[in-house]
Amino acid sequence: MTYEETLAHIYALRRFGIRPGLDRVSSLLARLGNLHASLRIIHVAGTNGKGSTAAFLSSILAAGGYRTGLFTSPHLISFTERFRINGAEIGRDEVLRLAQRVMAAAPEGTTFFELVTALALLHFAGEGVDVAILEAGMGGGHDATNVAAGILTIITPVALDHGEWLGETVPAIAREKGGIIKAGRPVVLAEQLPEAAEVLVQRSKALGCRLCRFDTDFTARWHGERLAYRGLHRSLEGVRPGIGGRYQRVNAACALAAAELLATEGFPLTDEALRRGIADARWPGRMELFPGPPPVLLDGAHNPAGAGALAEALADFPRRRLILVTGIMGDKDAEGILSPLLPLADEVVTVTPAVERGLAADRLAAFCRERGAAAIDGGAVPQGLELARQRAGSDDLVLVTGSLFTVGEARAALLAAPYEPFRG
Known part of the structure; x- marks a missing residue:
């Protein structure tokens, strides 16, 4: 083999x-x-x-x-x-x-x-x-x-x-x-x-x-x-x-x-x-900053407690605007994960992680819009990340979160590295 x-x-x-x-x-x-x-x-x-x-x-x-x-x-x-x-x-x-x-x-x-x-x-x-x-x-x-x-x-x-x-x-x-x-x-x-x-x-x-x-x-x-x-x-x-x-x-x-x-x-x-x-110590994908411009912050928060901690940690990242790129598993608590983050985001780009359980980006965008966020469907993770970077100014912050799978795909795209999408 x-x-x-x-x-x-x-x-x-x-x-x-x-x-x-x-x-x-x-x-x-x-x-x-x-x-x-x-x-x-x-x-x-x-x-x-x-x-x-x-x-x-x-x-x-x-x-x-x-x-x-x-x-x-x-x-x-x-x-x-x-x-x-x-x-x-x-x-x-x-x-x-x-x-x-x-x-x-x-x-x-x-x-x-x-x-x-x-x-x-x-x-x-x-x-x-x-x-x-x-x-x-x-x-x-x-x-x-x-x-x-x-x-x-x-x-x-x-x-x-x-x-x-x-x-x-x-x-x-x-x-x-x-x-x-x-x-x-x-x-x-x-x-x-x-x-x-x-x-x-x-x-x-x-x-x-x-x-x-x-x-x-x-x-x-x-x-x-x-x-x-x-x-x-x-x-x-x-x-x-x-x-x-x-x-x-x-x-x-x-x-x-x-x-x-x-x-x-x-x-x-x-x-x-x-x-x-x-x-x-290093731990990729957890509060990991790619300087940019625009700077891109990766964090694998994928449950309400993790998202709450992330929301508090964002106070240490000065920016003009926050553009949130998020992809979530369909069996996760989307409400709990996004509730602390949506009020902080000026724009939201939703993405579909390349795993079977990934929640479709169009459904997640609709979910965010129902809660008052300016959300657009960004498609697959690499395309959604690129869209967010294009929409961001040099002094804006792009945050990628919602799932370790989403963060992994985004990290591979940023590093131009081969990505193995199947996990367990």
């Missing part, structure tokens, strides 16, 4: 849909020799901020001299983005080699995400990483990443999302997300809604975990463009995050608290490693 044929086979597993549970992935890994059992795993679960938090912590560990694996999803442009070691993506030849092994061992009915998780664990074990950070998919307890035993868990803010799978209330979603917490292992808990915090605190206590909570045991505050971190045992002044957005203070603080806790797990880190790791 070629690389392209292999990816086509892997993507075809999406026909099995989302099937929560660990039996299939456990069986698959057993057939592969349970090589992942030797890995030191850090789990990152939650609704918003998982990727940024994982990227911050991965950068800190790499700055400290540790060989660090990072598994995230979905990718923005290329499948290889999902698997990184010290920031470097897996090579295509390695994907091809490992995928052949994993596909040959996969039980009938193995899902896309289960196979990709197994591929990540096999890659990290084969490369002998010191530690591997796994971003959970949409869940926690029943997420394929939970097949691996962890040494530490980070739970980022929990909010309503994926209700058809995780539950229709915040406590129900928190119970599923919290299922990834391991008995006796430390837990870093980000800022949470009270009803989510109650569930997660109770589970941590019931399992005898050391619990470290944002704004109780550690915190971070902005002083101009830099953060002041007050941690479990350390304080750091003048920390400048490499990932943009005011809301990153919580994600950066959680990564720093986790780094402090890792000293007891055999990963001591200096203050310089903490500072440099936060500063060197």
Whole structure:
């Protein structure tokens, strides 16, 4: 098989849909020799901020001299983005080699995400990483990443999302997300809604975990463009995050608290490693600015909580006008996502992401116009982005958001890079 044929086979597993549970992935890994059992795993679960938090912590560990694996999803442009070691993506030849092994061992009915998780664990074990950070998919307890035993868990803010799978209330979603917490292992808990915090605190206590909570045991505050971190045992002044957005203070603080806790797990880190790791962290498609003119800001906010944080962060971006380019999945809460953003937009260009679940641009434009926005149908993402750039003045800001799929397509267009549209 070629690389392209292999990816086509892997993507075809999406026909099995989302099937929560660990039996299939456990069986698959057993057939592969349970090589992942030797890995030191850090789990990152939650609704918003998982990727940024994982990227911050991965950068800190790499700055400290540790060989660090990072598994995230979905990718923005290329499948290889999902698997990184010290920031470097897996090579295509390695994907091809490992995928052949994993596909040959996969039980009938193995899902896309289960196979990709197994591929990540096999890659990290084969490369002998010191530690591997796994971003959970949409869940926690029943997420394929939970097949691996962890040494530490980070739970980022929990909010309503994926209700058809995780539950229709915040406590129900928190119970599923919290299922990834391991008995006796430390837990870093980000800022949470009270009803989510109650569930997660109770589970941590019931399992005898050391619990470290944002704004109780550690915190971070902005002083101009830099953060002041007050941690479990350390304080750091003048920390400048490499990932943009005011809301990153919580994600950066959680990564720093986790780094402090890792000293007891055999990963001591200096203050310089903490500072440099936060500063060197990058997370494409999240408050990522392309200078222009006109400047284009990419952010993957795809639920109401993420959109609200984005709306607040826009205060740091001076502009004459804001032109919003948005494409949303048909099964997402369009009202909740766009409500914080439409009042800030002078013009709206709607687009259709190149995935099956993408909401048609003409329907989204009508939706926006019904809410008083000056919206036009921009068609496909690259065409809509180009239209917005043409309509923008040099001192206007073009914002692309609504879905990571939309952002990925836009980013590929801005970089003139090949785009792999099929995701999981």
